Amino acid sequence: MTMIDLLLAFSALSFLFFGVGCLTSPRLQLEFVRYGLAQYRILTGWLQCLGAVGIAAGFFWTPLQLLSTAGLAVLMLLGVGVRIKIRDSVLQTLPAFGYCVLNTFLFFELLKQL
Numbered sequence: 001m002t003m004i005d006l007l008l009a010f011s012a013l014s015f016l017f018f019g020v021g022c023l024t025s026p027r028l029q030l031e032f033v034r035y036g037l038a039q040y041r042i043l044t045g046w047l048q049c050l051g052a053v054g055i056a057a058g059f060f061w062t063p064l065q066l067l068s069t070a071g072l073a074v075l076m077l078l079g080v081g082v083r084i085k086i087r088d089s090v091l092q093t094l095p096a097f098g099y100c101v102l103n104t105f106l107f108f109e110l111l112k113q114l
Helices: 003-024 026-035 038-057 062-085 090-113
Strands: none
Touching (some): 003 038, 038 062
16 A cells, blocks of 8 residues: 555545534534534535545546545635634644645645546
8 A cells, every 4th residue: 555545545534534523513513603604514524425435436446536635625725714714723724724735635646647
């Protein structure tokens, strides 16, 4: 398994965990209220789960991984924007930024393989 494969697996597991949490966690329900985006919590959770499944299935069909990493990078970029808009601290914004960078990096690495 390559380092890229490990990073892809890490991203997939992370987004599956956070996506399920987004769908089920009362704490995350409150966070989405704080963000002013309560109406998008369920959609966000499903998009995270879908991205995770897409990365996993993409081990068998790379274009699906490419699409999934791009989608998750955009989702996290929007998350960074929300954190900036509501004036969260750098520390609170860092996870979304990190996952945005990770999935952008993975997208470009996968693009090289096509």
